[in-house]
Amino acid sequence: MIFQYADAELKAEREIVPETVKQKGLAFQYVAAELKANREIVLETVEQNGLAFQYAAAELQADREIVLAVVKQNGSAFQYAAAELRISRQT
Numbered sequence: 385m386i387f388q389y390a391d392a393e394l395k396a397e398r399e400i401v402p403e404t405v406k407q408k409g410l411a412f413q414y415v416a417a418e419l420k421a422n423r424e425i426v427l428e429t430v431e432q433n434g435l436a437f438q439y440a441a442a443e444l445q446a447d448r449e450i451v452l453a454v455v456k457q458n459g460s461a462f463q464y465a466a467a468e469l470r471i472s473r474q475t
Contacts, residue, residue, distance in 0.1 A: 387411040395419075402428050409433020417441070427453055434458030442466065 387395070387404055388411075394400055396416035402425060405412045409432045412420070419425050421441035427450055430437045434457035437445065444450055446466035454461045462470065 388414045390414070392416065398422075398425075401425060405429045405436065406432055409436040412436040413439040415439070420444075423447065423450070426450060430454045430461070431457055434461035435464075437461045438464040440464075 387408070395414055396419060398419070401415050401419050405415070405425075405428070409429060412429050412433075413436070415425075420439060421444065423444060426437075426440045426444050430440070430450060430453050434454045437450070437454045438461070440450070445464060446469060448469065451462070451465045451469055454465070
């Protein structure tokens with residue numbers, strides 16, 4: 385994945401990142417931390433590739449709407465949801 389070698393500025397670019405992760409969802413792991421905490425970008429990303437959810441900021445891994453989008457895209461990515469959501473599903 386060439387995005388991992390991109391300049392830090394590109395990895396933080398709001399216009400470039402969504403297009404990059406649309407092409408290759410797992411490129412999300414190389415995105416700048418502030419964008420991994422951006423709800424809109426995370427939601428767009430997991431709708432394309434649920435497994436990219438593992439790289440989202442912890443607070444968004446506890447967001448029910450995002451978790452629902454993750455499960456719709458790839459049920460096995462539910463394992464990356466915050467513990468409190470995984471536990472509430474089991475009870």
